[in-house]
Amino acid sequence: MSYLKEKFSEYYKNPDIALPPDPCHREYGFLFFDSRMMKRHMAFPQPRDLINFLGNHIPAHAYYSSAYYETPDAPSMNQKGWRGADLIFDLDADHLPGAVNLTYEDMLENVKKELGKLVSFLVDDFGFTKDDIKLFFSGGRGYHCHVINPWVQKLGSHERREIVDYITGKGLLTEKIFKERVYDKQGPRGQYKRTRLEIPKPSEGGWNGRISQGIIKIIEEIKEMEEETAIEYLMDFAGITRKSAIQFLHDLTTEKITRIKEGILDQSTSIKKIFMKGALRLSAMHAAGTDEPVTADIKRLIRLPGSLHGKTGLKVQPLSLDDLPQFNPLSDAVVFGDENIQVTVKKKVDITMKDHHYTLKEGEIKVPEYLAVFLIARGLACHQ
Numbered sequence: 001m002s003y004l005k006e007k008f009s010e011y012y013k014n015p016d017i018a019l020p021p022d023p024c025h026r027e028y029g030f031l032f033f034d035s036r037m038m039k040r041h042m043a044f045p046q047p048r049d050l051i052n053f054l055g056n057h058i059p060a061h062a063y064y065s066s067a068y069y070e071t072p073d074a075p076s077m078n079q080k081g082w083r084g085a086d087l088i089f090d091l092d093a094d095h096l097p098g099a100v101n102l103t104y105e106d107m108l109e110n111v112k113k114e115l116g117k118l119v120s121f122l123v124d125d126f127g128f129t130k131d132d133i134k135l136f137f138s139g140g141r142g143y144h145c146h147v148i149n150p151w152v153q154k155l156g157s158h159e160r161r162e163i164v165d166y167i168t169g170k171g172l173l174t175e176k177i178f179k180e181r182v183y184d185k186q187g188p189r190g191q192y193k194r195t196r197l198e199i200p201k202p203s204e205g206g207w208n209g210r211i212s213q214g215i216i217k218i219i220e221e222i223k224e225m226e227e228e229t230a231i232e233y234l235m236d237f238a239g240i241t242r243k244s245a246i247q248f249l250h251d252l253t254t255e256k257i258t259r260i261k262e263g264i265l266d267q268s269t270s271i272k273k274i275f276m277k278g279a280l281r282l283s284a285m286h287a288a289g290t291d292e293p294v295t296a297d298i299k300r301l302i303r304l305p306g307s308l309h310g311k312t313g314l315k316v317q318p319l320s321l322d323d324l325p326q327f328n329p330l331s332d333a334v335v336f337g338d339e340n341i342q343v344t345v346k347k348k349v350d351i352t353m354k355d356h357h358y359t360l361k362e363g364e365i366k367v368p369e370y371l372a373v374f375l376i377a378r379g380l381a382c383h384q
Helices: 003-012 047-057 104-125 157-168 206-224 227-238 242-251 254-261 269-277 279-286 292-296 369-377
Strands: 028-032 039-042 059-065 067-069 082-085 087-092 133-137 142-147 179-187 190-198 301-303 340-345 349-353 356-360 363-368 381-383
Touching: 003 047, 003 059, 003 369, 028 047, 047 059, 059 067, 087 104, 087 292, 104 133, 104 142, 104 157, 104 349, 142 301, 157 292, 206 227, 206 254, 206 279, 227 242, 227 269, 242 269, 269 279, 340 369, 349 369, 356 363, 363 369, 369 381
Parallel strands: none
Antiparallel strands: 028 039, 028 059, 059 301, 067 082, 087 142, 133 142, 179 190, 340 363, 340 381, 349 356
């Protein structure tokens, strides 16, 4: 038995599995260390049956269906009798821009920020409660979010895609948010017509409020910056010239900031130009990145909470919304001990686990068991 499989075997003798609702009506699937073929179309009438299977067969990866079935172990999907499915979101580092240049730790932290934005949409825009939303560290490079509510269970693939489109800002028409208004202005010769660009108030719901809040946040951040830093930020944000950025800073008076917070983007050409050009950037900043095919799939297999991830040795860890800000996968999802294990490191490693920082060079070295499991599972080391 390989070292990795041996460690998984130890864990699965008494695993901390968080069973999904109605577990006996779910399909289960498994990938093993010695096979590339998934064993699926399985069901377990009692939770103990699932625990025994894990202990006896030691999977590298364990999954269960987002769907509920009449006969989950039927050999074909048509025979299972689909009853509904939870709403699942998969957030993975693969969807982050520039992920290939990030460290493992930075990837996890950035995906966690995306999860925070997703939860905001689900609670603030869709009205789900904290009790409806279940969060999980995937054990690998991201997080899963499950919405378990009777209202979503009968939604088809098309409706689920529309939810993803809304959350990711796909098809968002910014011209519907920035609106030209004609108003009467009093001058020395009487009233005359003027136009002004208006934005929603930040208290509005949906994307209107999010864009408005984003504009206000950017303005407040810019006012705190050194001038040169602010100029460079504005040039990057809206793709404008240095001259336009300088004019924007000159025009951004306290009075104009107050008007913007009231929903009036003011008559200043430079201010309008910045935010009209930066509208798509604003929407991208507020959108939450998630894997659309996973959410749209009403028969998806998702990782079993409490199981181990075969490519990291980390636990698929449940966590509450309140836990999310402080949650650190490289401490909180570690299940193995501190005993020193001899390994051969294949390439340089720089990582912090369980509050200890490790900088490892190629070659033989003793490391704590939890780090040995992680390195071997990631293909960064081998066991002696």
